[in-house]
Each structure stands twice: as C-alpha cells, then as structure tokens.
Amino acid sequence: MAADSTAEFSVQQLLDTGTVAIRDIACRGECRHKSAEECPNSTHLVFPYRGVYVRHQGQDDAVAEANQVLFFNQGEAYRVSHPVEGGDASLDLVIGETFLQELAPKVQLREGGVLAFRRQRLRVDARTQALVALLRHSLVRGAAETLEAETLALTLVRRAMGERTSHAAGASQGRQKLVDRAKLVLSSDLARRWTLAEIAAEVGVSPVYLTQVFQQVEAMPLYRYQLRLRLARALDLLGEYGDLTALGLDLGFSSHSHFSSAFRQAYGRTPAEFQRSVHLR
The missing domain is CATH 1.10.10.60 (Homeodomain-like)
Known part of the structure; x- marks a missing residue:
C-alpha cells in the first residue's frame, strides 16, 4: 500500500518471495540539497523509470534516470539530491545473494567475500527498459502470477548486466x-x-x-x-x-x-x- 500522499516517499510492495522482492518507490523530490546519509541493509538493483535524481557516494556522483540501473551495495552509505523538479520513481529489486552471484558477471563484482558491485551504475538498453515496464505494469495490475513475475525479474537482472546489453561509462x-x-x-x-x-x-x-x-x-x-x-x-x-x-x-x-x-x-x-x-x- 502506498504511503500518505503528503509524505516524501511512497512505497508499494509488488512482490516478495524467497527469490526476489520488488517494490515500486516514488519520491516527491522536494529536497534539493543532499539528503541525510542512508545505508542499505541489503544489495538493491534500482531501475529509475520516471524523473531524475543524483546519488552521491563519497566523491562519486551518479545521475539516476531511465537509461540507467543503479547498484546500492549493502552497508555502503550514500546521499541523494533532486536538482530537477518533478520527483522520481523507480522499480527496486532485491535478489537473493545466491541467485545474484549466479546472475552477475564476475567483471561487475568486486573481489572478496561480500557481494558488492564495482560501479554505481550501468546504462541499460531499450529492451531492458521495456522489461522494467512490463514487470511493473503486470504486477501493479495483478496480471502476472508469481512464477511469471519471478522469471521476468531474473531475466531483467541478467539483461541489465549483460555484456551486449549494458554499457559502463568510461571517461575522466x-x-x-x-x-x-x-x-x-x-x-x-x-x-x-x-x-x-x-x-x-x-x-x-x-x-x-x-x-x-x-x-x-x-x-x-x-x-x-x-x-x-x-x-x-x-x-x-x-x-x-x-x-x-x-x-x-x-x-x-x-x-x-x-x-x-x-x-x-x-x-x-x-x-x-x-x-x-x-x-x-
């Protein structure tokens, strides 16, 4: 169920199984300056689909918009700002660590015992955007059964990190x-x-x-x-x-x-x- 319309955030739980949890998160985006520091207790893959915001992690900033997937590593603090009016919305996925280890290419992960992504973001292709919309609309309207939704979610994650379907920006x-x-x-x-x-x-x-x-x-x-x-x-x-x-x-x-x-x-x-x-x- 969505939060009160006067709240800064609205969160709707769309699916929660042992394999994947999916939430639809909307933010009013009224805070222009950097937010208070937040620290996730699990690793999230976040697919913005409306509006834009900026995530600040140390000296590294990432513009979050519909051409990107953002990785929120467990235990890594970040801040958020909204330089553009209008708010934003994202599809938020938490995949079981065992499954995520299987899905994520080794090149995308840091070495070591704790699962963590090397980069803040990757650019996704058009078909990945379509999968985000298909998954979200189907769950919101109750058109997808659990098995179908789980399968779509894993396909989405695989495609979002695929060698041919994602792009890591490379520049100074x-x-x-x-x-x-x-x-x-x-x-x-x-x-x-x-x-x-x-x-x-x-x-x-x-x-x-x-x-x-x-x-x-x-x-x-x-x-x-x-x-x-x-x-x-x-x-x-x-x-x-x-x-x-x-x-x-x-x-x-x-x-x-x-x-x-x-x-x-x-x-x-x-x-x-x-x-x-x-x-x-």
Whole structure:
C-alpha cells in the first residue's frame, strides 16, 4: 500500500518471495540539497523509470534516470539530491545473494567475500527498459502470477548486466560530470525540442565539444539519449493515456506515426501493442 500522499516517499510492495522482492518507490523530490546519509541493509538493483535524481557516494556522483540501473551495495552509505523538479520513481529489486552471484558477471563484482558491485551504475538498453515496464505494469495490475513475475525479474537482472546489453561509462571525472549536467538539462523538460546550442549553453561548453564528449562517455549520440528518455517516459505513461497521439505529442514527438515508429524500433512493438500485452487497455 502506498504511503500518505503528503509524505516524501511512497512505497508499494509488488512482490516478495524467497527469490526476489520488488517494490515500486516514488519520491516527491522536494529536497534539493543532499539528503541525510542512508545505508542499505541489503544489495538493491534500482531501475529509475520516471524523473531524475543524483546519488552521491563519497566523491562519486551518479545521475539516476531511465537509461540507467543503479547498484546500492549493502552497508555502503550514500546521499541523494533532486536538482530537477518533478520527483522520481523507480522499480527496486532485491535478489537473493545466491541467485545474484549466479546472475552477475564476475567483471561487475568486486573481489572478496561480500557481494558488492564495482560501479554505481550501468546504462541499460531499450529492451531492458521495456522489461522494467512490463514487470511493473503486470504486477501493479495483478496480471502476472508469481512464477511469471519471478522469471521476468531474473531475466531483467541478467539483461541489465549483460555484456551486449549494458554499457559502463568510461571517461575522466570531469567529462563524466559534464555529461551528467547535460543529462539533467534533458531531464528537466523531456518534451522540449532542445537545440544543441541551448544544451551546450546550459552546461557551459561549445556544441562541438559537447557532442564529442557525450559520444565518448555514453557511446551514443546526445539526440538518441534524449529519444530513449522520452520513450521510457512513454512506457511509464501508457496506462494513463487512451489517446496515443496525445501521448506522443505531449512527449515532444512531431506526430503519432513518428512516435509509433520510434517506439517500435526501440521496443519491438507499437505503443498500442504494448498496452494490449500488459492489459493496460
């Protein structure tokens, strides 16, 4: 059950078995400065699907948005801030340690006795985003039985860390921070048709330098990254819109055909087909 609407957090337990626990966590995001320190008592895989926040771990910051999976290691303290208005929401998974050891590639884990991930985050591919939405919508609407939900969750974790389906940003700390500032600009208004010059001005560099650095760090062009954020928001909103043309236009697409084509290219089915597959309509 969700918490009081006046609370900063709303938490809905969607599944809890011996294999996996899944929660839907929403935050109002009203706290702009760094939060008080928190320390998880188990290892979490967190898939943001709406909005954006920043997780601070020592000197390392990670922008959490719908193109990422974040790893919260057991016993490692962190803080959170919300530089962009609008709040955020994430699907939170806790997998039994034995199963997680089997699922996680060795290269993603630290050496030693305690299971811990090397990085704060990985970028996930479009099909992983679709799995997040499929799992969440199915559980919220009671359309998935326990066995199916557990299987989907393990598939999601495997894909989120797969060699061909994930990407670890690689760059100096300065370049990573520059790219993260650009991500916050994009996330501040997903529907806006930003120009390269506008984004570059917001982060304080030339358009040419921004495109070069973004491509180097994320291994994808800035415009495609923005497209993926818009499409992930569409996955989130499909249960709330009967008029898919309106949804596409609200997210900045020029037409229904533009929206439907981009969605199908990313996720392998049209928005209407995805709605039907999880009984949203």
